[in-house]
Amino acid sequence: MAVYTEVSDEELQAFIGEYAIGTVLACKGIAEGIENSNYLLTTAQGNFILTLYERRVRREDLPYFLGLMSHLSAKGVACPVPVEGRDGHALRELCGRPAAIVSFLAGMWPRRPTAQQCHALGAAMARMHLAGADFPMRRANDLSLDGWRTLHRATQGSADRVQPGLAARIDGALAELTEAWPRSLPSGVIHADLFPDNVFFLEDRLSGFIDFYFACNDFLAYDMAVALNAWCFERTGEFNVTASRQMIAGYQSVRRLEPAERTALPALCRGAALRFLLTRLYDWLNTPEGALVRRKDPLEYLARLNFHARVADASGYGFD
């Protein structure tokens, strides 16, 4: 739930005047996206999404994100498409913030994903990985090992306030992953944040991906590791191996995972769990009381990290 920046009528009219998308009929702040201010913009031509980029999204990364959405969409991967202004630029400024209008993607994110939806996600993720292969821009994953170390340093003094022993547990996991992290695997453009709220469905058909603001170049199988963490645990905390098996099967129906990717999967899953444990922990410790943001529980990802630490090999995720 976001909407941080309030846009005045005059600013909005002036901004929209730069586009050829018809007169504005409505502009409503929507509860989508944690990091940015999102508005559902209705014009004579239909619905659009207007995003003002707030904290955490670096201005210099925006051409990568917007370029990627245009690239993927041109390759048939359904996602919001940046709309260019009359001057050919999609990235503009509004209320002192970088801002863009993207097309409206129909669909709803699944509140309780089914195994069938996990299969659809796997297949669509693989198609996205293939479609990204010739995207010419590059962006390093700033939330991989180095980024985790930075977050650990920033949180280790306070982590035990959330749970005694947490700082030491993170320290141990980081040391272990420094050893276990793959040196080389098939790489390319990954979404890196494939949570259910970033994947839209119309009934059981996957209608597209949104929120590419963590996208980067990294191991393709790491995208799968994030999604296994985000989609395959029940609300009660149990791992749902049926969901996981379906996601992997869906992925492999489009792109076969290589033996090295399969071997690396448990480590990649531990890394993905640690990544969300650390960012949630950082937010937990740094969100001011009364902020209009629902803090997500970091310990949910400690439990997932602990689960992955007990997985001996990829068969634990339902690989046949």
Place this chain on the structure above:
Amino acid sequence: MAVYTEVSDEELQAFIGEYAIGTVLACKGIAEGIENSNYLLTTAQGNFILTLYERRVRREDLPYFLGLMSHLSAKGVACPVPVEGRDGHALRELCGRPAAIVSFLAGMWPRRPTAQQCHALGAAMARMHLAGADFPMRRANDLSLDGWRTLHRATQGSADRVQPGLAARIDGALAELTEAWPRSLPSGVIHADLFPDNVFFLEDRLSGFIDFYFACNDFLAYDMAVALNAWCFERTGEFNVTASRQMIAGYQSVRRLEPAERTALPALCRGAALRFLLTRLYDWLNTPEGALVRRKDPLEYLARLNFHARVADASGYGFD
């Protein structure tokens, strides 16, 4: 900013199945309305608003609110129109809450209302008052004198935590208004919450009213008193008599205020200021820390109450 209830895919599909509004393409929580959960629902037929009624809106009042919107709309007053399901009912249930779908009203609310918009509001308010004259249902204003006394009792023990002397000030204002409150004035259906965020414009044309969930039968001029409080003070606290004069002129271009209404205006304005002072004070004292609601400053309305207390007669509001 609201959205309290999360609707699952299955619940939404089952609910929408009761309507003939086409297949659902999207459903996004919107930051509109403080009291209820609002979703912008996009179907093959266009945009709608889905509202789940949360705290404060009493189920037994909903037929009045929904009936009023249908009535006003049929009389040419632009507002959301409740959409009936296949069984002819507009009021249904979703996630254990009363729920309704209403038509999408184009427009945006003015962040900084102009005097011209105040004139348009006055005229549209008067047209709404005339259109409501033959609405057959009745609902008492539960936020008039009796309601203020209840809120005062609930807050007087803690009010001085917000500002020393506040409880005594409210006590004095209540006693004074008990004497000064008009016994009889032209009455009818009023909106009772005509803040800028409930009045939509397309450029400078008023496109309609939303959020009728405080509507009731009361003195028509009390609606004006609420709007004078809500629209005619600068952010710095000064009263803008030009805006006020325009609002009154707009109103009188449609319906002339009677001498008794003119005489009563300062008392009605004090009452309206006290009403928002009290409800904001109550919310301020009763909103849990960390709730996803921005608390509104009650003292803003203490300042307005103090302003009105110094107004000798209606000429203070720009009456000629």
